[in-house]
Amino acid sequence: MAxxxxxxxxxxxxxxxxxxxxxxxxxxxxxxxxxQQMSKDILHVEQGSLYPALYRLEAQGWIKAEWGLSDNNRxxxxxxxxxxxxxxxxxxEEHWLRITKGIDLVLAGG
Amino acid sequence: xxxxxxWFSRLLGLxxxxxxxxxxxxxxxxxxxxxxxxxxxxxxxxxxxxxxxLREFGGVEQIKEVAREQRVWRWADEFVQDIRFGARxxxxxxxxxxxxxxxxxxxIGTNAAVFSWIEGILIRPYPLxxxxxxxxxxxxxxxxxxxxxxxxxxxxxxxxxNSTLFESFIVDRIMGTSLxxxxxxxxxxxxIVSANYFDALGVRPILGRGFRPxxxxxxxxxxxxxxxxxxxxxxxxxxxxxIGRTQYLNGVQHTIIGVAPEKFHGTFVGYSFSFWVPTxxxxxxxxxxxxxxxxxxxxxxxxxxxxxxxxxxxxxAELSAIAKRLENDFPEAxxxxxxxxxxxxxxxxxxxxxxxxxxAITMAVVFLVLLIACANVSNLLLAxxxxxxxxMTMRLALGAGRRRLIKQLVTEGLLxxxxxxxxxxxxxxxxxxxxxxxxxxxxxxxVIDYPGQIxxxxxxxxxxxxxxxxxxxxxxxxxxxxxxxxxxALKSDGGGVVSGSSRSRLRSTLVLVQVSLSFVLLAGTxxxxxxxxxxxxxxxxxxxxxxxxxxxxxxxxxxxxxxxNFYTQLxxxxxxxxxxxxxxxTRVIPFSYNVFSSSAIEVDGYQPPxxxxxxxxxxxxxxxxxxxxxxxxxxxxEFTRTDDENSxxxxxxNETMAAKYWPAKNALGQRVKVKDRWLEIxxxxxxxxxxxxxxIPTPFFYVPLRQNWGVQNxxxxxxxxxxxxxxNALAREVHALDANLAPGIPYRLQEQVDQMSYSQRLxxxxxxxxxxxxxxLAAIGLYAVMSYxxxxxxxxxxxxxxxxxxxxxxxxxxxxRGLRLTVAGIAIGAIAALALTRLxxxxxxxxxxxxxxxxxSALIIxxxxxxxxxFLPARRATRIDPVRxxxx
Numbered sequence: 001m002a003x004x005x006x007x008x009x010x011x012x013x014x015x016x017x018x019x020x021x022x023x024x025x026x027x028x029x030x031x032x033x034x035x036q037q038m039s040k041d042i043l044h045v046e047q048g049s050l051y052p053a054l055y056r057l058e059a060q061g062w063i064k065a066e067w068g069l070s071d072n073n074r075x076x077x078x079x080x081x082x083x084x085x086x087x088x089x090x091x092x093e094e095h096w097l098r099i100t101k102g103i104d105l106v107l108a109g110g
Numbered sequence: 111x112x113x114x115x116x117w118f119s120r121l122l123g124l125x126x127x128x129x130x131x132x133x134x135x136x137x138x139x140x141x142x143x144x145x146x147x148x149x150x151x152x153x154x155x156x157x158x159x160x161x162x163x164l165r166e167f168g169g170v171e172q173i174k175e176v177a178r179e180q181r182v183w184r185w186a187d188e189f190v191q192d193i194r195f196g197a198r199x200x201x202x203x204x205x206x207x208x209x210x211x212x213x214x215x216x217x218i219g220t221n222a223a224v225f226s227w228i229e230g231i232l233i234r235p236y237p238l239x240x241x242x243x244x245x246x247x248x249x250x251x252x253x254x255x256x257x258x259x260x261x262x263x264x265x266x267x268x269x270x271x272n273s274t275l276f277e278s279f280i281v282d283r284i285m286g287t288s289l290x291x292x293x294x295x296x297x298x299x300x301x302i303v304s305a306n307y308f309d310a311l312g313v314r315p316i317l318g319r320g321f322r323p324x325x326x327x328x329x330x331x332x333x334x335x336x337x338x339x340x341x342x343x344x345x346x347x348x349x350x351x352x353i354g355r356t357q358y359l360n361g362v363q364h365t366i367i368g369v370a371p372e373k374f375h376g377t378f379v380g381y382s383f384s385f386w387v388p389t390x391x392x393x394x395x396x397x398x399x400x401x402x403x404x405x406x407x408x409x410x411x412x413x414x415x416x417x418x419x420x421x422x423x424x425x426x427a428e429l430s431a432i433a434k435r436l437e438n439d440f441p442e443a444x445x446x447x448x449x450x451x452x453x454x455x456x457x458x459x460x461x462x463x464x465x466x467x468x469x470a471i472t473m474a475v476v477f478l479v480l481l482i483a484c485a486n487v488s489n490l491l492l493a494x495x496x497x498x499x500x501x502m503t504m505r506l507a508l509g510a511g512r513r514r515l516i517k518q519l520v521t522e523g524l525l526x527x528x529x530x531x532x533x534x535x536x537x538x539x540x541x542x543x544x545x546x547x548x549x550x551x552x553x554x555x556x557v558i559d560y561p562g563q564i565x566x567x568x569x570x571x572x573x574x575x576x577x578x579x580x581x582x583x584x585x586x587x588x589x590x591x592x593x594x595x596x597x598x599a600l601k602s603d604g605g606g607v608v609s610g611s612s613r614s615r616l617r618s619t620l621v622l623v624q625v626s627l628s629f630v631l632l633a634g635t636x637x638x639x640x641x642x643x644x645x646x647x648x649x650x651x652x653x654x655x656x657x658x659x660x661x662x663x664x665x666x667x668x669x670x671x672x673x674x675n676f677y678t679q680l681x682x683x684x685x686x687x688x689x690x691x692x693x694x695x696t697r698v699i700p701f702s703y704n705v706f707s708s709s710a711i712e713v714d715g716y717q718p719p720x721x722x723x724x725x726x727x728x729x730x731x732x733x734x735x736x737x738x739x740x741x742x743x744x745x746x747x748e749f750t751r752t753d754d755e756n757s758x759x760x761x762x763x764n765e766t767m768a769a770k771y772w773p774a775k776n777a778l779g780q781r782v783k784v785k786d787r788w789l790e791i792x793x794x795x796x797x798x799x800x801x802x803x804x805x806i807p808t809p810f811f812y813v814p815l816r817q818n819w820g821v822q823n824x825x826x827x828x829x830x831x832x833x834x835x836x837x838n839a840l841a842r843e844v845h846a847l848d849a850n851l852a853p854g855i856p857y858r859l860q861e862q863v864d865q866m867s868y869s870q871r872l873x874x875x876x877x878x879x880x881x882x883x884x885x886x887l888a889a890i891g892l893y894a895v896m897s898y899x900x901x902x903x904x905x906x907x908x909x910x911x912x913x914x915x916x917x918x919x920x921x922x923x924x925x926x927r928g929l930r931l932t933v934a935g936i937a938i939g940a941i942a943a944l945a946l947t948r949l950x951x952x953x954x955x956x957x958x959x960x961x962x963x964x965x966x967s968a969l970i971i972x973x974x975x976x977x978x979x980x981f982l983p984a985r986r987a988t989r990i991d992p993v994r995x996x997x998x
Contacts, residue, residue: 027140027141027144028137028138028140028141029141029144029145046166046168047141047145047166047167047168048167048168048169048170048172048173049168049173051134051137051138051173052173052176055134070140070144072144072147074140074143074144075136075140076137076140076141076144077133077137077140
């Protein structure tokens with residue numbers, strides 16, 4: 001069975017998606033673009049792996065999907081952060097900061 | 111919360127699977143389109159752009175699969191698949207499916223019907239009465255004596271006053287009166303009840319009211335009555351102005367103050383009451399005198415309602431303490447007397463007590479039916495799993511997981527059980543209605559009321575057992591099937607001639623299990639049937655051809671002297687009638703609800719243990735009683751006409767009494783003191799049954815009626831005439847003595863016995879029906895397993911025939927193989943049965959748990975079924991063209 005193979009640190013894709021949706025609703029491709037753009041081209045999201053993550057987040061109730069029109073007038077599913085998603089995002093951000101700070105300290109101590 | 115949402119969303123996903131799939135495809139398509147457009151805009155050719163987009167996106171199908179998993183439980187998805195597949199499999203082998211479902215349906219349905227019927231009689235016997243779970247029979251007992259007494263009214267009031275753990279106590283004493291309908295006297299049963307009766311039971315009269323508290327007291331002060339719905343209907347034709355009308359009951363004008371609801375028959379299993387009067391009217395209805403102030407007269411039967419949350423033990427402890435105090439305060443009347451709270455289904459003073467053993471037998475038999483049904487289905491499933499081995503192997507080889515295979519087989523078993531459980535409900539419902547049709551009222555005045563609904567608890571238990579059994583046996587073959595050496599299995603299942611040894615071993619085991627199980631069940635059912643037949647045919651110890659007839663002198667206002675005159679003349683006249691061989695009188699006929707007299711006795715030379723008061727029941731009978739009713743006198747003599755007021759008091763005792771009080775010497779000529787008189791024992795009579803056939807022998811004695819006259823007696827006649835033919839002659843004689851009197855309808859004592867053992871006969875019929883069903887199911891099961899086993903060897907048989915064996919050889923081979931297995935199975939079953947039938951030993955009546963007839967019939971039946979089961983498929987096998995058999 002094919003498992004999703006994140007280009008990123010394992011388990012961070014969910015957080016990045018939530019972050020990408022922080023201000024505006026976006027469709028799948030736009031989310032991938034946004035992550036790439038925000039990371040100044042450091043992070044590349046494998047397009048396909050985006051969808052399992054999106055459905056997972058939707059099932060958790062953190063994002064909501066609606067059909068809408070894209071810039072070039074195509075029907076696309078737009079994802080929007082819910083209130084619960086917002087809370088989840090800040091919790092994950094905080095968690096991430098603590099972890100990376102810890103890792104930094106360990107590496108600096110070497 | 112998020113967990114729940116995810117769960118819910120996935121659940122939703124399960125149902126909207128197709129819609130969600132379509133959306134997903136569309137969404138990914140859009141993504142790919144957008145990406146392609148972007149590449150075209152960057153200068154790629156359209157097809158290059160598309161390929162690049164696909165590359166970037168990754169494997170579309172894999173991603174779809176992963177994405178699906180995010181939304182739907184995979185197992186739930188598969189479950190739906192399994193059910194679909196299972197249903198297809200069941201449809202593909204309709205014979206198997208119908209058989210399995212039929213077995214289970216019968217098993218579940220009949221169990222549910224009988225259990226709920228029994229539950230209705232035993233646990234909630236009284237329709238419309240609330241709180242039957244807290245209702246207990248309240249009886250008196252005597253230390254050191256088996257059986258029960260009533261309670262005296264003063265004692266009863268003391269218990270009511272001094273207890274704290276009880277909500278209420280009620281008196282309910284069965285009695286009767288004759289109601290004249292035209293020129294015929296009709297007997298109506300009624301209840302003497304405490305004034306709180308209807309309130310305590312929670313039964314509201316549909317017209318008028320129940321009794322007021324003050325109506326319970328004052329000697330004959332409140333001639334009021336509540337009539338039953340049936341009386342209102344039959345006798346008063348639904349008269350809407352019935353309240354306030356009057357009715358003569360036993361010569362006293364009673365005012366009708368209420369009509370009970372239709373379903374309420376009173377609180378006496380086996381009898382439906384026609385009317386109720388308050389305790390204050392006791393003297394009017396009791397032929398043996400005024401008793402409300404007599405602490406020694408124990409006539410009350412009644413019930414106690416515990417407060418919620420109080421256990422029977424606690425209630426019993428409190429009542430025993432009060433009884434102890436009463437014993438101290440009133441040693442004369444109460445020495446040796448105790449009280450007991452008895453569960454409703456053991457109530458000794460009505461039909462319930464007699465019924466419980468037979469009901470227990472019925473329950474055991476239907477449970478055996480259920481067991482056979484479960485065994486059948488399990489064996490069928492097991493057999494089928496062997497047939498499907500090739501399919502299983504194939505699926506394993508194609509990559510199905512073992513767990514997945516097991517899950518699927520279990521699902522199929524479950525599917526069977528669920529369908530059968532649904533069918534069972536229908537059967538149960540139908541059975542209940544059929545029971546009512548099959549067993550109409552056994553006698554006028556008796557109504558058996560069946561609560562209308564199937565008891566869901568019973569149904570749940572039966573269905574649960576079936577499902578459990580099916581699952582267990584579905585899992586075993588599934589596990590077996592999943593452990594297959596793939597390459598080996600594929601090879602041999604494809605073309606082998608003689609099947610592998612492990613498979614034939616499993617097949618033989620199947621037959622062995624089925625045969626031995628069936629043997630145990632058949633032998634057990636046989637034993638139960640035999641004991642019911644024995645109960646039915648048991649000789650009660652007297653001749654049941656004797657005709658009885660009573661005339662309602664008490665109701666007509668006769669007093670003792672007038673009654674004595676009447677009976678003396680009547681006896682002379684009846685003895686002179688043509689065809690009458692002998693005639694006598696008795697106060698109480700055997701197997702009646704009327705109670706025998708009972709008395710404390712003193713015996714010359716017998717020292718009772720301290721705190722014990724030997725009490726024995728007795729009956730008052732006229733001369734020629736023993737000759738007429740056919741109870742042999744073992745030694746001494748029968749009562750004669752000269753045993754009257756002018757001669758010394760005498761008694762005849764039964765064998766048990768002789769053995770108990772005069773173990774070492776001849777009781778003849780000894781003396782016993784009864785009610786302050788010493789009686790000389792002039793005869794010893796053989797034991798007989800006095801109330802039921804199941805009673806244990808107890809001491810009993812007889813005194814001459816002419817020394818102990820009472821107002822109400824029954825005439826007994828030994829004659830060749832039928833009861834119908836006697837009616838006119840009797841009516842003429844009674845009329846000649848008193849123009850205002852009419853005799854009751856003459857009847858044979860057999861009718862009385864039948865009426866009392868109605869429930870027993872009902873149980874015999876039921877057990878016979880269910881026994882036949884058990885046999886049928888066992889036969890089907892054995893046939894199915896056996897013929898499956900034979901059909902599996904078709905290839906081998908073809909081979910043998912190809913090599914020159916003829917049809918007779920093959921038949922002999924198959925039948926002898928089958929018989930060998932059957933005999934082995936029977937041997938195992940017999941050993942198991944010998945050990946197991948002891949468990950039902952206390953349900954058996956005069957039948958040994960190792961009874962050869964039951965075991966023998968089980969043996970013969972199983973061998974016969976096995977023969978047929980081997981022979982038919984074997985013959986089919988011999989007719990198959992050997993070449994085809996080999997090729998198939």
